Amino acid sequence: MLGLSVPNSALVFLVLVTPICAWVAWSDLKTMKIPNTAVLSLLAVYIVAGPFLLPLDVWAWRWVNFGVVLVAGVILNAVAHFGAGDAKFGAAMAPFFAQSQASFVIFLLTASLLSAFVAHRLIRAVPQLRALAPDWVSWGRADFPLGLALVATLWAYLAYVAF
Secondary structure (H helix, E strand, C coil), rough: CCCCHHHHHHHHHHHHHHHHHHHHHHHHHHHCCCCCHHHHHHHHHHHHHHHHHHHHHHHHHCCHHHHHHHHHHHHHHCCCCCCCHHHHHHHHHHCCCCCHHHHHHHHHHHEEEEEEEHHHHHHHHHHHHHCCCCCCCCCCCCCHHHHHHHHHHHHHHHHHHHH
16 A cells, blocks of 8 residues: 555545546446446556555455445346446446445435436436437437446545545
8 A cells, every 4th residue: 555545545546537437427328338448447447556545455345345236236237127337337336435434325326316317307308408419329218327327426435535
């Protein structure tokens, strides 16, 4: 570990994941798909930077988050029309969260889901705003680009811890 404090570690993670988060949000809005390369990129950030930013025992134990969320995502994909990309991205972002803050993360996810859903539906209802990105698949689909809410959750959590 580089000896960074928790806020400084979160800030470094925040800087590293921000371009990936932007890519995932844009891709999910435009195509309703989260590229596997984005999921692998997020995992790579945790795999490569994590041991330098977190104590090794913390870094290792957070892989449990990955496994739990991946299993839950696979089950939801099979039974509840939950997107496979959403399941994989959710699992890839899980190690960034401290287990001790699970209730806060669930609160952030709930707030992000509600906010992103309302914003998406409002924007797509306004023709002038929808016309800014007329080729986005998400405008015409009944389902919702969940990647937008997942990205917001990860980004908000890291920003909260960092600042």
